[in-house]
Amino acid sequence: STKEDPSVIISRFQQYLQINTSQPTPDYNKAIQFLISQAISLSLDHQTIELVKNKPLLLLKWPGSDPTLPSILLYSHTDVVPSEQDKWAYHPFSAHLDSAGKIYARGSQDMKCVSMQYLEAIRKLKAAGFHPLRSVYLSFAPDEEIGGHDGAEKFADSDLFKSLNVGIVLDEGLASPSEEYSAFYAERAPWWLVIKAKGAPGHGAKLYDNSAMENLLKSIEIVRRFRASQFDMVKAGLKAEGEVISVNMVFLKAGTPSPTGFVMNLQPSEAEAGFDVRVPPTTNAEALERRIAEEWAPVSRNMTFELGQFKQKTSIHDKFGKPMITATDSSNPWWGLLEEAVKNANGKLGKPEIFPASTDSRYFRERGLPAIGFSPMANTPILLHDHNEFLNQFEYLKGIDMYESVIKAYASYAQHTKDEASRDEL
Numbered sequence: 215s216t217k218e219d220p221s222v223i224i225s226r227f228q229q230y231l232q233i234n235t236s237q238p239t240p241d242y243n244k245a246i247q248f249l250i251s252q253a254i255s256l257s258l259d260h261q262t263i264e265l266v267k268n269k270p271l272l273l274l275k276w277p278g279s280d281p282t283l284p285s286i287l288l289y290s291h292t293d294v295v296p297s298e299q300d301k302w303a304y305h306p307f308s309a310h311l312d313s314a315g316k317i318y319a320r321g322s323q324d325m326k327c328v329s330m331q332y333l334e335a336i337r338k339l340k341a342a343g344f345h346p347l348r349s350v351y352l353s354f355a356p357d358e359e360i361g362g363h364d365g366a367e368k369f370a371d372s373d374l375f376k377s378l379n380v381g382i383v384l385d386e387g388l389a390s391p392s393e394e395y396s397a398f399y400a401e402r403a404p405w406w407l408v409i410k411a412k413g414a415p416g417h418g419a420k421l422y423d424n425s426a427m428e429n430l431l432k433s434i435e436i437v438r439r440f441r442a443s444q445f446d447m448v449k450a451g452l453k454a455e456g457e458v459i460s461v462n463m464v465f466l467k468a469g470t471p472s473p474t475g476f477v478m479n480l481q482p483s484e485a486e487a488g489f490d491v492r493v494p495p496t497t498n499a500e501a502l503e504r505r506i507a508e509e510w511a512p513v514s515r516n517m518t519f520e521l522g523q524f525k526q527k528t529s530i531h532d533k534f535g536k537p538m539i540t541a542t543d544s545s546n547p548w549w550g551l552l553e554e555a556v557k558n559a560n561g562k563l564g565k566p567e568i569f570p571a572s573t574d575s576r577y578f579r580e581r582g583l584p585a586i587g588f589s590p591m592a593n594t595p596i597l598l599h600d601h602n603e604f605l606n607q608f609e610y611l612k613g614i615d616m617y618e619s620v621i622k623a624y625a626s627y628a629q630h631t632k633d634e635a636s637r638d639e640l
């Protein structure tokens with residue numbers, strides 16, 4: 215087969231990056247249309263599913279020769295987070311390629327690179343005459359950045375998904391600043407917390423106990439001490455970022471509004487603060503909830519709290535009651551195959567990590583399925599959700615080689631895994 219000019223591969227990536235799929239008004243139709251054109255050029259079967267109106271999910275299939283074997287799902291999301299355009303060196307949807315080979319775009323790392331690399335790897339495998347044993351599915355899903363409720367959550371719950379008989383899911387990971395690729399076997403659960411304080415209102419000049427502001431500030435101090443204790447373990451190198459509980463205050467809301475701002479000589483009777491809390495899968499969840507109720511928002515200080523507002527208080531357990539963790543030992547051959555495949559493509563996989571934020575993988579792990587987070591970007595600063603998100607074109611091309619090797623290994627795996635065998639019995 216003839217080798218394709220890399221600049222053609224890069225320009226296809228740029229084309230996808232130039233489609234504005236930014237929340238809260240992603241142009242999903244344009245993205246899906248483009249991806250379908252790629253699927254057609256690869257002779258892959260395609261099907262668009264609207265689990266929710268105007269939120270299309272594209273499903274592609276590369277049929278395997280043994281339909282009795284569970285399939286491989288190459289998963290990605292099509293939406294990206296918003297960007298502050300004027301803080302970028304280049305427009306976030308220009309996909310500008312600079313003289314060092316860096317491609318600047320929102321989504322260049324999270325995760326339009328992965329979507330396109332899957333497709334490019336399949337293009338190469340097809341050109342080399344490879345035929346999969348296991349069926350390979352690709353799904354391009356909406357709404358990951360706003361929680362995945364109208365995307366992955368409904369997809370994983372559908373009869374269609376069941377009919378795909380998926381055995382392993384590949385989803386997004388993170389860039390790695392070192393030369394080792396990062397890979398993730400679990401993630402932290404988001405617990406979005408709002409604590410509210412009540413207290414007696416009074417004159418702004420009066421000193422008295424139990425005002426709403428004082429009550430809230432005491433809680434904030436206690437939360438900050440907890441935050442520091444967790445952060446210290448990371449700083450001391452005792453734990454990785456994904457292994458501690460993170461708590462970050464994300465809003466403060468209090469005061470009595472007036473046409474000129476706030477009333478200055480009145481102490482308000484209510485005050486609240488919001489926290490983005492992320493919980494590792496092996497946390498004692500009851501103990502953490504007790505801590506919140508007894509220390510962070512105690513009734514004794516006139517406080518209340520709400521967990522799971524904005525639909526985010528995810529369980530750290532799957533539906534079988536086990537911590538949502540994909541095995542990395544010999545019980546899960548997919549991990550070893552990934553390591554091996556990366557090595558065969560002249561890369562090196564780092565130690566398995568817990569993803570510090572959230573991904574759609576949780577909807578698959580919830581069902582007891584193994585899911586691995588892997589975005590092949592080595593020697594790259596982690597810039598997801600940041601200004602000037604970029605990916606170097608040479609890393610992008612290397613990533614295609616990684617997937618070529620990984621997809622080949624996964625789609626050729628002939629044995630039933632232990633997992634698959636036990637699922638068959640259900």
Ligand SMILES: CSCC[C@H](NC=O)C(=O)O
Nearest residue numbers: 358359360361404571572
């Ligand atoms: C919790 S739902 C939002 C998902 C989002 N995912 C990636 O950044 C995150 O904040 O982790």
Ligand SMILES: [Zn+2]
Nearest residue numbers: 324325358386
């Ligand atoms: Zn993402």
Ligand SMILES: [Zn+2]
Nearest residue numbers: 295324359598
């Ligand atoms: Zn994201």
